[in-house]
Amino acid sequence: MNLKTYLQTKISEAAKLADLTPDFILITSSKDEQHGDLSSSVALSLAKTAKKPPIEIAEKIIHYLDKNDEFIADIFVSPPGFINFKIHSSYYQSLVTEILKSGDSFGKTDIGVGKTANVEFVSANPTGPLTVGHGRQAVLGDTVANILEWHSFNVTREYYFNNAGRQMRLLAESVEARYRELIDGDVNFPEDGYQGNYIKEIASDILNELGKDLKNGEELFRKKAEEAIFNDIKSSLNQLGVIHDQFSNEKTFYETGAIDKTISELKGKELIYEADGATWFKTTSLGMDQDRVLIKSTGEPTYRLPDIAYHINKVERGFDFIIDIFGSDHVDTYPDVLAAVGALGYNTDHFKVLIHQFVTLLKKGQKVKMSTRKADFVTLKELIDDVGVDVVRYFFIMRSMNSHLNFDLDLAADQSDKNPVFYLQYAHARICNIIKHGESLGVNPHANFDASLLNHKAELELLKTTDQFTDIMEIAYKTLEPQGIANYLQDLATKFHKFYSECRVITDNHELTSARIALINAVKVILSNGLKVLGITTPERM
RNA sequence: GCCCCGGUAGCUCAGCUGGAUAGAGCAACGGACUUCUAAUCCGUAGGCCACAGGUUCGAAUCCUGUCCGGGGUACCA
Numbered sequence: 368m369n370l371k372t373y374l375q376t377k378i379s380e381a382a383k384l385a386d387l388t389p390d391f392i393l394i395t396s397s398k399d400e401q402h403g404d405l406s407s408s409v410a411l412s413l414a415k416t417a418k419k420p421p422i423e424i425a426e427k428i429i430h431y432l433d434k435n436d437e438f439i440a441d442i443f444v445s446p447p448g449f450i451n452f453k454i455h456s457s458y459y460q461s462l463v464t465e466i467l468k469s470g471d472s473f474g475k476t477d478i479g480v481g482k483t484a485n486v487e488f489v490s491a492n493p494t495g496p497l498t499v500g501h502g503r504q505a506v507l508g509d510t511v512a513n514i515l516e517w518h519s520f521n522v523t524r525e526y527y528f529n530n531a532g533r534q535m536r537l538l539a540e541s542v543e544a545r546y547r548e549l550i551d552g553d554v555n556f557p558e559d560g561y562q563g564n565y566i567k568e569i570a571s572d573i574l575n576e577l578g579k580d581l582k583n584g585e586e587l588f589r590k591k592a593e594e595a596i597f598n599d600i601k602s603s604l605n606q607l608g609v610i611h612d613q614f615s616n617e618k619t620f621y622e623t624g625a626i627d628k629t630i631s632e633l634k635g636k637e638l639i640y641e642a643d644g645a646t647w648f649k650t651t652s653l654g655m656d657q658d659r660v661l662i663k664s665t666g667e668p669t670y671r672l673p674d675i676a677y678h679i680n681k682v683e684r685g686f687d688f689i690i691d692i693f694g695s696d697h698v699d700t701y702p703d704v705l706a707a708v709g710a711l712g713y714n715t716d717h718f719k720v721l722i723h724q725f726v727t728l729l730k731k732g733q734k735v736k737m738s739t740r741k742a743d744f745v746t747l748k749e750l751i752d753d754v755g756v757d758v759v760r761y762f763f764i765m766r767s768m769n770s771h772l773n774f775d776l777d778l779a780a781d782q783s784d785k786n787p788v789f790y791l792q793y794a795h796a797r798i799c800n801i802i803k804h805g806e807s808l809g810v811n812p813h814a815n816f817d818a819s820l821l822n823h824k825a826e827l828e829l830l831k832t833t834d835q836f837t838d839i840m841e842i843a844y845k846t847l848e849p850q851g852i853a854n855y856l857q858d859l860a861t862k863f864h865k866f867y868s869e870c871r872v873i874t875d876n877h878e879l880t881s882a883r884i885a886l887i888n889a890v891k892v893i894l895s896n897g898l899k900v901l902g903i904t905t906p907e908r909m
Numbered sequence: 910g911c912c913c914c915g916g917u918a919g920c921u922c923a924g925c926u927g928g929a930u931a932g933a934g935c936a937a938c939g940g941a942c943u944u945c946u947a948a949u950c951c952g953u954a955g956g957c958c959a960c961a962g963g964u965u966c967g968a969a970u971c972c973u974g975u976c977c978g979g980g981g982u983a984c985c986a
Contacts, residue, residue, distance in 0.1 A: 391926085393926090393927095393928085395928080397929090398929080398930090399929075399930080401929095402929070406928090406929085408927095408928055408929095411928070411966075411967080412927095412928090414966065415965085415966085420966090421966070445929080446929085447928090447929080447966065447967075448966085449928080449929070491986095492986065494986090529986065532985085532986075533985070533986085534985075534986060559985095643984080644984085645984050646984095647984095656911080656912080656982090657982080659983095659984095660983085660984045661984095662984085663984040664984060665984075667984085669983090669984070669985080669986090670985080670986050674986095694980085695913070695914065695979080695980045695981075696980060696981065696986085697981090697986085698912080698913050698914080698980070698981060699912070699913080699980095699981050699982060700981090700986090722913080722914080724913095724914055724915075724979070724980075725979070725980070727979075765922080765923085765934095766921090766922065766923080767922090767923080769914060769915070770914085770915065770922070770923095771914070771915055771916095771978080771979050771980085772921075772922075773920090773921065773922095774921090775920090775921080778920090778921085778935090784948070785934080785935070785948080786934090787933085787934055787935095789948055790934085790948075790949090792948085793946080793948050793949075794949095796946075796948090797945080797946060797948095797949085800945065800946060801945045801946090802945090803945090804945045804946095805945075808945095850923075851923095853923095854923060854924085854933085857923095857933075857934090858933090861933090864949055864950070865949095865950070865951095867945080867946095867949075867950085868941095868949070868950045868951085869950090871944080871945070872945060873945050874945095908946085909946080909948065
């Protein structure tokens with residue numbers, strides 16, 4: 368049972384009796400205990416249409432509310448017209464049993480039962496190691512996938528990459544140049560080539576493995592480079608706990624003829640024209656501000672064309688929910704792609720595109736400009752080795768994806784033991800330790816308990832916070848923004864630590880001990896459920 | 910020029926479908942370990958929520974404009 372929904376129903380019924388019809392009944396948790404436990408501003412929002420002072424409206428609504436409700440202890444109005452509810456402690460106390468009963472699945476919903484979702488993320492082309500910037504997307508995407516799984520969706524984590532275009536050709540040329548350089552010492556490096564040391568390593572591996580007689584422009588250079596870099600990418604992702612279920616690439620869409628089909632279908636819709644030797648997509652006729660090139664005058668498609676074919680492919684695979692996660696450098700490109708998919712008669716209503724802003728890296732107070740080509744980057748691997756997986760994951764989800772965040776590498780390494788993630792984990796470890804301590808004294812952690820003994824202020828505060836978890840998880844689903852979960856868990860941990868400092872769990876009072884053990888077990892359930900969705904470990908000791 | 914994000918405490922950022930006195934962490938300062946873990950707790954200090962208008966009972970939150978920062982505006986991805 369959800370208390371807010373319950374109150375919304377009650378208020379709505381009362382409003383009806385008072386001849387009022389609110390559009391929406393907002394219920395918020397009160398910050399100040401003078402305002403009870405929960406408050407509603409309905410009366411304030413009704414004031415305009417009802418043309419009456421909010422207080423009067425509030426009084427009227429209250430008049431029709433049942434004063435002997437099983438959960439509501441008190442209802443009162445306070446200026447300028449809020450309706451405040453004081454909730455019986457028994458309601459909060461009853462949560463302990465409910466949470467323990469549901470355990471691992473406390474807070475889950477069946478919103479996505481029988482539905483499939485596809486989350487595409489990272490999708491970096493295999494031209495170099497993943498950087499810190501990719502890390503943000505990796506963590507965001509994986510967590511969004513976790514949130515959907517939490518709500519019972521069957522989720523496919525997908526990685527799409529371009530392996531047929533100019534970038535990969537340039538990569539192959541760079542590797543070959545390093546290969547020739549190793550053999551005869553001549554440096555004939557392509558302009559705009561990839562300059563990182565990893566290119567030299569790949570070249571040297573190729574030399575060791577296949578000898579020095581490879582032909583000019585040999586396909587193996589590309590293939591070996593792609594393979595090596597992909598292994599590196601996958602291992603960085605695995606380190607982060609991110610595992611993709613499916614890798615898709617543009618090459619397959621050439622091979623299956625999907626690309627040709629896409630272009631001919633667009634032609635059929637008269638959305639294609641030739642100009643300056645290139646093939647253009649008439650995006651302007653779909654309401655965009657400029658047309659885009661699909662096939663360059665060189666005959667080579669731009670990334671947009673395979674992207675369109677790929678998105679059609681995703682629709683055809685029948686997912687109920689398709690999520691694309693892009694960096695802000697793609698803001699301008701996805702509308703074209705979706706417009707094309709839509710124009711060809713495919714449904715695009717079930718697409719959701721999440722755009723995240725970039726991470727600005729600071730090293731010794733200086734901005735680090737990231738460029739894969741110039742080999743100017745800090746790899747994700749380096750970061751993880753530096754501060755650890757949990758810190759990296761937490762850092763990237765504790766902030767809104769819309770925020771351009773500054774990441775000071777020196778500070779991160781320096782302060783890794785002060786990172787807020789440890790605060791959460793410490794709460795979990797503390798609980799585990801208390802339980803263990805109790806057991807060593809013969810306290811059964813699963814004994815029957817009387818929750819009505821949990822009357823201390825710190826206990827009730829803690830319980831009230833546990834009541835918000837379900838809401839938080841549902842909001843996370845609706846917005847697909849994970850940072851609310853991180854913020855919530857932070858709050859829960861704070862309430863727990865406060866409780867810990869004020870209430871001793873294991874005492875001679877057996878009844879109270881059992882009740883408090885049950886309470887902290889319940890808190891542990893929520894911490895662990897939440898951290899699991901964030902992909903962060905729950906240590907039993909620290 | 911145009912489009913998308915952002916501008917909140919010294920720093921990094923929450924809060925944004927409008928709600929009561931704007932929050933956290935870090936940094937600073939002062940307290941609390943003979944106790945189930947001090948990776949904790951308690952307290953002090955720190956703010957024209959970029960700026961200017963507007964909308965209304967009420968604006969950090971919505972609208973308009975300005976300024977500053979990031980990204981895009983490619984026959985790169």
